[in-house]
Amino acid sequence: MPEHGLPLNVAYLGPEASFSHQAAIEVFTPRQSSTSSSTSSSTSTSTSATAAGRPVRLHPLPSFSAIFSAIQSTCSPSSLEKETEQPSYDYDYDYAVAPFENSTNGSVVQVLDLLAQCGLESDPDPGSDPDSTAGALYPDLEVCAEYYLPVHHCLFVAPSSEHKHNHKSTPDDDNTANTAATRTSGALGPTTSIRTLYTHPQVWGQCGRFLASQFPSNVVERIDVGSTSAAAQLVARETNASSNGGTGISAAIASKLAGQKHNLVCLAENIEDEPGSNTTRFFVLRNRKRRSGPGLGQGQDLFASDVGHGHQQEPSSPSQLGHHTNPRYYKSLITFTIDHTRPGSLADALAVFKQYSFNLTSIDTRPSRKRNWQYVFFVECEETSDTVRGGQNDREQKLTNMLLDLQKFTGSLRYLGRFEDRLRGGVTHVEP
Numbered sequence: 001m002p003e004h005g006l007p008l009n010v011a012y013l014g015p016e017a018s019f020s021h022q023a024a025i026e027v028f029t030p031r032q033s034s035t036s037s038s039t040s041s042s043t044s045t046s047t048s049a050t051a052a053g054r055p056v057r058l059h060p061l062p063s064f065s066a067i068f069s070a071i072q073s074t075c076s077p078s079s080l081e082k083e084t085e086q087p088s089y090d091y092d093y094d095y096a097v098a099p100f101e102n103s104t105n106g107s108v109v110q111v112l113d114l115l116a117q118c119g120l121e122s123d124p125d126p127g128s129d130p131d132s133t134a135g136a137l138y139p140d141l142e143v144c145a146e147y148y149l150p151v152h153h154c155l156f157v158a159p160s161s162e163h164k165h166n167h168k169s170t171p172d173d174d175n176t177a178n179t180a181a182t183r184t185s186g187a188l189g190p191t192t193s194i195r196t197l198y199t200h201p202q203v204w205g206q207c208g209r210f211l212a213s214q215f216p217s218n219v220v221e222r223i224d225v226g227s228t229s230a231a232a233q234l235v236a237r238e239t240n241a242s243s244n245g246g247t248g249i250s251a252a253i254a255s256k257l258a259g260q261k262h263n264l265v266c267l268a269e270n271i272e273d274e275p276g277s278n279t280t281r282f283f284v285l286r287n288r289k290r291r292s293g294p295g296l297g298q299g300q301d302l303f304a305s306d307v308g309h310g311h312q313q314e315p316s317s318p319s320q321l322g323h324h325t326n327p328r329y330y331k332s333l334i335t336f337t338i339d340h341t342r343p344g345s346l347a348d349a350l351a352v353f354k355q356y357s358f359n360l361t362s363i364d365t366r367p368s369r370k371r372n373w374q375y376v377f378f379v380e381c382e383e384t385s386d387t388v389r390g391g392q393n394d395r396e397q398k399l400t401n402m403l404l405d406l407q408k409f410t411g412s413l414r415y416l417g418r419f420e421d422r423l424r425g426g427v428t429h430v431e432p
């Protein structure tokens with residue numbers, strides 16, 4: 001399909017071949033999702049096209065906070081993009097992808113803490129509430145889509161480690177029993193010479209069983225790095241064992257793609273605790289100033305037309321709903337604080353969702369960072385079959401009314417966006 005239109009600039013957690021990169025490829029350039037063609041360089045931006053033929057540039061950024069800052073500071077149209085040779089964070093970003101939660105290990109807390117700094121304060125007088133989170137760092141960020149990525153982890157070492165590794169590994173080694181579950185390199189023996197493991201902090205809990213059985217914590221040090229692909233890069237740069245003091249070799253837990261990219265040796269694959277179902281849910285973020293009007297649903301509508309996933313605009317009135325149209329269900333993400341001293345304040349807030357027929361699909365909390373032992377609540381609520389009977393405008397109006405009521409029972413309230421439920425839409429790419 002020929003490319004047309006202005007390029008979409010999309011930020012993700014780099015370097016290339018991270019799971020965030022895979023999610024970005026699958027969301028924005030689905031035709032390339034099963035290839036590694038976009039992982040040619042660890043620092044560069046890759047270009048391809050959406051299903052609708054719109055060019056897409058995927059930009060690796062070094063951290064989640066860099067991603068949030070980049071989207072927040074985006075305020076001019078992408079046509080005004082600065083010179084292409086400038087560092088990635090100087091672009092005007094149309095979108096970013098960021099992981100929100102994993103089916104095995106739960107919330108990606110770093111991202112939750114950043115989301116707690118997003119959204120416009122709905123309290124008309126924020127100064128009246130001492131717990132108010134007014135003055136958010138990223139007031140213009142909104143969530144416009146979700147995406148579910150199956151996540152499989154591999155254990156990698158550098159090829160240069162192979163010799164030492166085999167040499168050191170003897171059946172007499174204690175702390176032993178480190179036989180890899182599935183080896184893709186036939187010659188490798190037990191993993192007893194591994195003394196350092198690198199990966200993203202979210203991954204330890206996804207591979208807990210494998211790690212507990214293979215790597216005693218008193219022998220093997222676990223070191224957090226910025227992403228799984230950064231872990232693979234680190235290990236690839238370790239040219240010999242002396243780089244970690246000569247006490248053993250290092251290994252990375254990363255995706256198959258990251259291992260391929262850095263020519264690493266895979267000792268074991270599918271080491272996650274739940275190989276059939278380990279899935280990370282990503283959010284697609286954008287700057288709300290990029291959309292034209294004030295409608296609550298505009299972020300997700302723009303996303304659908306930008307990406308061309310076969311999304312259609314929803315009928316705007318019930319009469320437009322044909323017999324053969326399957327209604328789409330939308331979720332909304334909201335954060336709020338409550339009065340912790342008043343019994344029933346959380347129950348009162350949650351009752352509002354029920355009153356308006358919104359189903360609560362997830363609730364999470366993070367420390368408010370204003371006062372100890374007080375929390376920011378993250379609530380996702382979904383329209384129900386009652387709600388989706390209306391047209392799109394009615395549905396958005398119902399959400400607006402619900403938020404207005406909710407405001408009466410919350411300290412500070414922020415609406416973070418409305419997006420299609422991809423589990424109901426059947427476009428989840430989640431393996432059975």
Ligand SMILES: O=C(O)C(=O)C[C@]1(C(=O)O)C=C[C@@H](O)C=C1
Nearest residue numbers: 018019020099200202227228280
């Ligand atoms: O480190 C990566 O590859 C990421 O994209 C981050 C991340 C996460 O933070 O959850 C994404 C998906 C996996 O759950 C593991 C790590």
